[in-house]
Amino acid sequence: MTTTSGLRLGVIGAGTIAEFHMAAARQSAGRVNVVAVCDVRAEAAEKLAAEAGARVHTDHRAMLDAGGLDAVVITVPHALHAPITHDAAAAGLHVLVEKPIATTREDALGMIEACRAAGVVLAVGHVLRFVPTLRAAAAYLASGELGGVVVASERRTADYADPARPRWFLDADMAGGGIVLNVGTHSIDKLQMLVGSPIAEVTAHVAVPAGKAVETEAVALARHADGTRSTINVTGTGLPFTDEAEIVCGQGAVRISRGDGVWSFRAGAATQVAAPEPGEMARAFAAQLNDFARACAERTPPEVTPEYALSVLDVALAIYQSARLGSTVTVKGHP
Ligand SMILES: NC(=O)c1ccc[n+]([C@@H]2O[C@H](COP(=O)([O-])OP(=O)(O)OC[C@H]3O[C@@H](n4cnc5c(N)ncnc54)[C@H](O)[C@@H]3O)[C@@H](O)[C@H]2O)c1
Structure with a gap:
């Protein structure tokens, strides 16, 4: 009450x-x-x-x-x-x-x-569902101004070597996995939001460094339910902070990055769809x-239902299964 x-x-x-x-x-x-x-x-x-x-x-x-x-x-x-x-x-x-x-x-x-x-x-x-620039990008893509989405890519880094990172992040039981479950779940959500279609199938590889219990890098090729293909690349070693997605449509493309906001590219012309907003995560x-x-x-x-969150977890678990099996895996709930 x-x-x-x-x-x-x-x-x-x-x-x-x-x-x-x-x-x-x-x-x-x-x-x-x-x-x-x-x-x-x-x-x-x-x-x-x-x-x-x-x-x-x-x-x-x-x-x-x-x-x-x-x-x-x-x-x-x-x-x-x-x-x-x-x-x-x-x-x-x-x-x-x-x-x-x-x-x-x-x-x-x-x-x-x-x-x-x-x-x-x-x-x-x-929380990405509530980020103003991502909402603007999703609305722009859904407007069809650039035609339908053809392919998409999502790239994100995190520093898994940072000694200040809580130890549980590297504890397989407590974290349930590594960068896929921790950061990749944001990437999965973001791609589903921008493409406008859930991920139905994945082919993935994850890398667990020697002496670590969880993966710190992962790459995955995804097929969305509407046929769009996307890639997810999350890495936890060495690279400076990156949080960027590129969505290629029939008549142009959109780049979304934490630093530069949302840009549309068509016929050699670049147009800013949304400016980066300081404090947008807050x-x-x-x-x-x-x-x-x-x-x-x-x-x-709520806007993000637990059923939707389960669908994101299902994609993350399919990535782990694909990496284990070395083959393509259908995400739970998809034909
Ligand atoms: N939405 C985002 O952008 C975002 C960003 C970072 C983390 N997260 C998520 O937030 C959650 C926490 O991550 P974090 O980075 O804040 O971790 P953290 O380690 O900084 O904080 C977790 C806290 O939980 C406490 N804790 C552990 N067991 C407990 C218990 N039984 N009862 C009460 N407290 C307990 C720890 O002492 C610690 O202070 C994770 O699910 C993580 O994936 C989300």
Whole structure:
């Protein structure tokens, strides 16, 4: 139940991304208020809670038992998304869980069922859906101005060698995988959004460096349900930050990059469709939290449904399976 004083939110996991959710709540003008913060690391919970004057817990069950919450945002390592979502749903709380929804299909299906049975909203943090320049690019491509999409490519880097990176990222059980599950799920979502068609089949290769438990590089060729082919290239070693997609259409092409915004190229002419926006990720997190608050108040589906998030996980799992088998794999749910 939400109150006139706004959605009373608990944050579970006071790490890197929790800061973005806290900032989003601050921007909500009272629509969402963080009233409790939990982390197994007491000092991390205390630091984050201090910003909002929220109460502090080091055990999420104690936080749920203490009451006074309408919803939680779950920002913990991937394998903990499922058990904590089950506990929150059992306590009658709406859930915004970070991507990926879970590390296995079974876990994701269990989360969806638990939230459905409890009558609570389950939203998943595929925040790219709320990035203004990506929305502008998707709308431009869907307008058909350049004709239909023919091929697409998506390239993204992350620094897996950074010693400051939390250790769980390299723990196969806790992370559920490496760069594919962590960063590749953003790439899968972005390509599906820009192409306007889900990925139905993948042929992939992943590389696990010697001495590491998870892959730090992956390449995949995807076939979308509408026949479009795209490539995904995510790499965690050495390269400077890149976040770029290129979509080639019948009469021209679009380049979307974090640094340069959205450019359209046709017959030798370049036109900027959307300028890069400083702070656009912060705006996206604010829009995501607003959408979650709306879904909780109205008891209607969030923009990113858990079923959609499961479809993204299914593509990531198909990439792993393809890499293991050395052959093309059909994504679950596609003919
Ligand atoms: N949407 C995005 O752009 C984006 C970006 C980064 C991370 N993420 C996602 O956010 C989630 C968290 O990633 P992060 O980078 O913030 O990781 P992080 O390691 O910085 O933060 C995770 C926090 O969870 C805490 N924690 C671990 N077990 C816990 C438990 N049982 N109860 C309470 N707290 C616990 C850790 O102590 C840590 O502070 C992951 O799902 C990740 O994929 C999303």
